[in-house]
Amino acid sequence: MVKVMVVVGSVRPVRIGLPIGEWVRDAALADGRFEVDFCDLKELDLPFMDEPKHPRLHEYSQPHTLAWSERVASTDAFIFISPEYNYGYSPALKNAIDHLFVEWNRKPVAFVSYGGASSGSRGVAALRPVMAATGMVAAMAGVEITFVRQHVHEGVFTPADAHTTALTTVLDELALLGPTLGELRQTLTAGQAAAAR
């Protein structure tokens, strides 16, 4: 089983991100290839990044960072549920990313983005350099949901066929990338350990 974390990147009251995250979570669970960790950043409730040292050093001082580190470190792949705010990404999502570093390295991530006219694609475009900085490997597949409000009624997201097809492609890619990049990380770790001897 590939351990995937579905991260709800929006923390506003009555956010659309929650029903979308629930749709993604349920699809991943029904798929059968994934162990799913549903991470609602509103529940996680991280403060603004408050570590004195660069996360690259992995010397955390705050209990919330240590708990977040453990949770992300034990995950093989990520699906970021990504709203678009003013042509950019969710600050809560960026904050959660910025808390850590090595825990993200060489792990696959796919985006399920949404917005008004843009389908959240500009927010994802802005996130891609952030992914590069953390060493995350962005999947080719993604889900883009235009005029998202039309698909949510009474707190439930009802996907169009194109959304379901795109999510299936995302899950297929993460099912491949998860184990493949896991092997790569082990090789690199062994290699780095050998170099240090």
Ligand SMILES: Cc1cc2nc3c(=O)[nH]c(=O)nc-3n(C[C@H](O)[C@H](O)[C@H](O)COP(=O)(O)O)c2cc1C
């Ligand atoms: C502060 C703010 C800025 C927004 N900027 C954009 C935008 O640049 N492009 C867009 O397509 N939608 C934009 N929207 C619409 C959001 O995509 C839409 O409200 C969506 O539901 C936000 O996700 P959330 O409900 O999960 O927070 C914006 C909404 C807010 C509240």
